[in-house]
Amino acid sequence: MKLYVFIQCFLKRRSVQYFVLFFILISIMAVIASSFEEVTIYRLPLFGITYVSSFVFLIEYIARILSAPALYPNDKSVKARLKYTFSFYGFVDFVAVLPCVLTYVYWDTEVVHIIILPYIFIIFKLIRHSRAFRLIGKALASVKEELETAYIASFITICFSAILMYYIERKAQPEVFENIGDGIWWAIITFATVGYGDIYPITPLGKLLGCIICLVGVAMVAIPTGIISSSFMNMVQKKEQGQEKGNDSQ
Numbered sequence: 001m002k003l004y005v006f007i008q009c010f011l012k013r014r015s016v017q018y019f020v021l022f023f024i025l026i027s028i029m030a031v032i033a034s035s036f037e038e039v040t041i042y043r044l045p046l047f048g049i050t051y052v053s054s055f056v057f058l059i060e061y062i063a064r065i066l067s068a069p070a071l072y073p074n075d076k077s078v079k080a081r082l083k084y085t086f087s088f089y090g091f092v093d094f095v096a097v098l099p100c101v102l103t104y105v106y107w108d109t110e111v112v113h114i115i116i117l118p119y120i121f122i123i124f125k126l127i128r129h130s131r132a133f134r135l136i137g138k139a140l141a142s143v144k145e146e147l148e149t150a151y152i153a154s155f156i157t158i159c160f161s162a163i164l165m166y167y168i169e170r171k172a173q174p175e176v177f178e179n180i181g182d183g184i185w186w187a188i189i190t191f192a193t194v195g196y197g198d199i200y201p202i203t204p205l206g207k208l209l210g211c212i213i214c215l216v217g218v219a220m221v222a223i224p225t226g227i228i229s230s231s232f233m234n235m236v237q238k239k240e241q242g243q244e245k246g247n248d249s250q
Contacts, residue, residue, distance in 0.1 A: 008070035027053040162187040191217035
């Protein structure tokens with residue numbers, strides 16, 4: 001058995017995954033706890049937890065780079081490792097090791113506190129170790145084209161509404177609709193039915209357009225929601241059918 005295949009098999013072991021998952025969870029809790037003033041005196045131990053965890057992630061990151069050819073068997077070793085390094089998971093794994101690597105350089109400076117900031121991306125490491133997230137990812141991937149169509153239609157509607165509302169309201173309230181960017185902000189919060197109330201039309205024509213956008217927004221938001229829900233249910237049904245077939249064969 002080749003070394004990279006052995007490493008990949010080792011990383012897939014449930015005990016190894018639980019070990020890494022443990023450090024992911026305590027790292028997230030340490031970052032959250034460090035933001036409370038009540039635990040200021042414990043910030044150094046919390047940072048120590050983050051540092052130790054990032055060291056574990058560094059070992060994992062190196063192992064995943066070495067074992068990348070097992071993930072991409074049709075590519076050469078160098079190309080496979082580069083493909084992993086510049087992938088989504090590769091980026092997340094890289095960010096997770098930054099505290100461990102950069103702390104040596106910036107330990108006695110104020111930058112050491114900024115190093116923790118990109119560490120929030122470690123939350124995305126949970127996706128690899130969560131079946132629920134993987135199922136959602138597959139559901140989204142299966143309806144990628146449908147979602148692209150829905151979001152492009154939403155983008156066009158938002159831009160059209162923003163430009164139209166800007167020219168309708170700019171004379172009535174120039175301090176509110178200073179530019180089309182303000183119109184885009186209004187269109188987004190209206191289209192998403194959030195309505196913060198900081199920007200709203202006051203002219204009759206503007207109010208009419210606002211009503212139309214609210215109604216269109218409800219319908220357009222429901223389209224991708226329905227697409228994702230349908231895809232997710234199909235994935236769950238296929239999984240259940242596969243389990244039933246497995247039970248019947250036994």
